[in-house]
Amino acid sequence: MPGTFGPDLERAVNEHGLTVGHFPQSFDISTVGGWVACHGAGQFSTRYGKIHDMVVGLEVVLADGSVIRTGGAPAAAHGPDVTSIFIGSEGTLGVITRVWLRAHDVAPVRRKAAYFFASFADGIAAMREAIRAHATPAVLRLYDAVEAQRSHGGDGSNSTLIVLDDGEPEIVAATLAVVDRFALAHGAVRAPDERVDHWLAHRNDTSGLQALTKKGFVIDTMEVAAPWSKLTDAYASVAAATSAVSGARSVSAHVSHSYLDGACIYFTFVGQLSSRDITDATTAEHERLYLAMWNAAQRAALSAGANLAHHHGVGLNRGRFMREAMGDAFAVLVAMKQSLDPLDIFNPGKLGLPTRRGTMPWGTGDTAAEHGLD
Numbered sequence: 001m002p003g004t005f006g007p008d009l010e011r012a013v014n015e016h017g018l019t020v021g022h023f024p025q026s027f028d029i030s031t032v033g034g035w036v037a038c039h040g041a042g043q044f045s046t047r048y049g050k051i052h053d054m055v056v057g058l059e060v061v062l063a064d065g066s067v068i069r070t071g072g073a074p075a076a077a078h079g080p081d082v083t084s085i086f087i088g089s090e091g092t093l094g095v096i097t098r099v100w101l102r103a104h105d106v107a108p109v110r111r112k113a114a115y116f117f118a119s120f121a122d123g124i125a126a127m128r129e130a131i132r133a134h135a136t137p138a139v140l141r142l143y144d145a146v147e148a149q150r151s152h153g154g155d156g157s158n159s160t161l162i163v164l165d166d167g168e169p170e171i172v173a174a175t176l177a178v179v180d181r182f183a184l185a186h187g188a189v190r191a192p193d194e195r196v197d198h199w200l201a202h203r204n205d206t207s208g209l210q211a212l213t214k215k216g217f218v219i220d221t222m223e224v225a226a227p228w229s230k231l232t233d234a235y236a237s238v239a240a241a242t243s244a245v246s247g248a249r250s251v252s253a254h255v256s257h258s259y260l261d262g263a264c265i266y267f268t269f270v271g272q273l274s275s276r277d278i279t280d281a282t283t284a285e286h287e288r289l290y291l292a293m294w295n296a297a298q299r300a301a302l303s304a305g306a307n308l309a310h311h312h313g314v315g316l317n318r319g320r321f322m323r324e325a326m327g328d329a330f331a332v333l334v335a336m337k338q339s340l341d342p343l344d345i346f347n348p349g350k351l352g353l354p355t356r357r358g359t360m361p362w363g364t365g366d367t368a369a370e371h372g373l374d
């Protein structure tokens with residue numbers, strides 16, 4: 001059921017020797033319905049896929065009260081994929097009341113490896129070649145020097161690649177051998193496996209960032225996808241633009257999910273308020289700094305050829321970028337919303353959709369008047 005939390009789902013399927021393979025960092029605190037509604041990606045996605053690879057079909061309650069079922073077959077060719085319309089719809093088109101997911105046999109073997117690279121760009125080049133050679137380990141994550149030190153220790157001089165794979169022993173051995181060859185070809189040094197163990201043990205722990213928030217720091221993360229050829233530029237552009245914001249203290253990134261044609265780059269940006277005291281002035285300063293860093297980061301990413309979001313979705317905060325990111329295709333989304341939910345009942349203003357139900361915080365992509373809704 002959509003309200004099922006990650007651990008409960010995995011426990012239930014594990015009893016049958018199966019795994020869904022979807023392990024977002026928010027695994028403990030997020031639900032199947034939220035994964036589908038926000039088009040999520042788990043940390044093992046390079047082997048098991050994004051949530052859309054796992055959804056077989058949906059049951060959805062529409063705004064007029066009717067209940068529909070979508071999908072159900074391994075593949076189909078009867079028109080556009082209606083299941084896909086609801087994946088990533090963020091509750092704007094209907095309420096997902098049942099989800100059918102694919103499951104995999106629990107893998108008999110798990111192996112791991114880690115590498116240090118002199119530069120983030122070298123690591124990206126190695127990942128690109130390994131993926132293009134069809135070596136797709138479940139986890140392939142490259143941390144820049146700042147994040148490598150923050151997350152795994154070390155002296156802050158190297159980028160770190162974490163590799164972990166699950167599966168049949170021959171396939172896992174071959175996958176790790178291909179990654180190893182491309183990593184060494186790009187100047188990597190093999191790192192201790194403990195780096196992977198440390199990542200596994202701490203991968204869902206965000207308490208460090210939460211502690212910084214209490215000390216007057218303004219923190220958020222932004223994940224975008226870009227073709228391999230644009231990834232290094234996107235990294236540099238976002239870092240430069242966000243660092244230039246008055247009050248910004250640090251911008252770092254890791255490459256978290258890989259595909260044949262590109263990858264997701266996940267930024268963490270940190271700004272510092274002038275005082276730790278909570279006053280009207282610091283609250284206003286917090287919002288100004290938060291928005292300024294988001295605007296700088298997101299606009300730099302879009303200008304560098306990255307997209308708007310890879311797996312966190314849009315919500316309210318990113319709504320103002322939707323028109324810019326989607327261009328004329330945004331009109332199709334607006335038309336679907338008007339057709340399926342003409343009274344604007346479901347999550348008004350999310351996904352930057354025009355709404356007559358008041359002003360959304362920080363603005364939306366388009367106004368209701370621009371779409372003839374007034």
Ligand SMILES: Cc1cc2nc3c(=O)[nH]c(=O)nc-3n(C[C@H](O)[C@H](O)[C@H](O)COP(=O)(O)OP(=O)(O)OC[C@H]3O[C@@H](n4cnc5c(N)ncnc54)[C@H](O)[C@@H]3O)c2cc1C
Nearest residue numbers: 002024025026030031033034035037038040041091096311
């Ligand atoms: C610390 C942290 C780490 C995260 N890591 C990841 C990650 O690794 N990968 C990832 O993909 N995401 C991640 N996220 C983002 C978030 O957890 C996911 O997007 C998740 O999929 C949202 O699920 P939820 O149950 O929390 O949804 P909610 O936050 O409750 O809802 C999110 C949106 O989906 C809509 N929605 C929820 N359920 C339904 C339903 N049944 N029908 C229709 N609409 C619905 C809600 O209306 C809302 O608009 C992270 C978030 C946090 C805070």
